[in-house]
Structure formats: C-alpha cells, structure tokens
Amino acid sequence: MAQEGSGDLLQGFTDYIEEVKELLSMDIWENIFLNCSKNEVLILWLIYRNREVNMSQIAEYIHVPLNTATGIVSRMEKNDMICRQRAKEDKRIVLISFTEKGRAQFQQLMDRLLSYGVKIIGSLSKEEMDLLRNMMGKVKEVLREEKQKEKPEGRVRKIKIE
Numbered sequence: 001m002a003q004e005g006s007g008d009l010l011q012g013f014t015d016y017i018e019e020v021k022e023l024l025s026m027d028i029w030e031n032i033f034l035n036c037s038k039n040e041v042l043i044l045w046l047i048y049r050n051r052e053v054n055m056s057q058i059a060e061y062i063h064v065p066l067n068t069a070t071g072i073v074s075r076m077e078k079n080d081m082i083c084r085q086r087a088k089e090d091k092r093i094v095l096i097s098f099t100e101k102g103r104a105q106f107q108q109l110m111d112r113l114l115s116y117g118v119k120i121i122g123s124l125s126k127e128e129m130d131l132l133r134n135m136m137g138k139v140k141e142v143l144r145e146e147k148q149k150e151k152p153e154g155r156v157r158k159i160k161i162e
Contacts, residue, residue: 039064039072040081043096044106047082052097054087081105 036044039062046053046061053061059069073096076082081102087093098106124132 036076037072040076043072043076044081044102047096047098048106048110052095054093054095058096076102 042062043058046058050057055066055069055073058073059066062069062072064072073082073084077084080099082096083099084094084096087095121129
C-alpha cells in the first residue's frame with residue numbers, strides 16, 4: 001500500500017495545494033512570514049513563544065552552528081523583523097526579539113491562521129475530529145521513524161596516529 005499509487009497520491013496532493021492556495025487571501029501570501037526560509041520561520045516561532053532569546057538558544061533550536069545562526073539573524077534584522085540588544089543584567093549577552101513591524105506581521109498571520117483553524121475544526125464532527133487526531137498521530141509516528149533512520153550509528157572512528 002505504501003508505494004502503490006504514489007504517483008496518483010502525489011498528483012492529488014499537488015492538485016489540492018494548488019486549489020487551497022487560491023482560496024487563501026492575498027494578505028496571507030503577501031505576509032513576510034511566507035517569504036522566509038525554514039530556519040527563519042523557526043526563529044520567528046521561537047521568539048514568538050519566548051519573547052526574547054539569545055543566539056545560543058537559536059542555534060540549538062534550529063540545529064545549526066552559532067555562526068550560521070548569526071548569519072540568519074543578521075538577514076532577519078536587515079529585513080526589520082527582529083532586533084538585537086544587549087541584556088541589561090549582563091552586557092555580554094545579546095538578546096533577540098521582534099521589532100514592532102515583525103511582531104505586528106507575525107501576530108497578524110497567527111491571528112489569521114488561528115481563525116482559519118477554528119473555522120475548520122468547528123466544521124468537523126466529533127468522529128471527524130477523532131479521525132483527524134488519529135491521522136495526525138500516525139503522521140508523527142512515521143516522521144519519528146524516518147528521523148530515527150537518519151541518526152548515525154554510534155560507531156567509534158579509529159584514527160591511526162603515526
């Protein structure tokens with residue numbers, strides 16, 4: 001079942017995305033959030049959840065080296081989405097938070113997505129909600145299994161020193 005009809009499944013999925021994209025309002029598509037890379041979106045989400053974060057937290061959250069995180073934050077700062085400022089308690093620590101523009105755009109997007117989510121969920125019966133929860137759980141299980149396959153084995157590399 002997993003591979004059978006995968007071409008038809010992919011075509012159905014791409015057709016669905018094309019139809020749905022036409023149904024979403026232009027202000028969502030024009031929102032800067034959708035012009036961001038995956039890492040930028042994750043950083044925006046982290047800041048949204050925590051109000052302000054430091055560079056180490058960002059690097060850890062998006063699983064990149066600190067210098068890579070710094071480059072991403074610099075791009076986002078240039079686009080006036082976030083700003084850096086020194087912590088009042090410890091001037092060595094640089095904190096990253098939303099600019100007013102960034103906060104307003106992200107909040108507007110979150111409000112719109114939440115309103116869509118409420119309407120969609122409100123249109124589902126209890127049975128459909130239960131089915132949706134089960135399907136989401138299965139998606140998570142499959143993704144978790146695939147992530148486990150990516151992890152390198154705990155092999156010890158032997159380096160010959162001469």
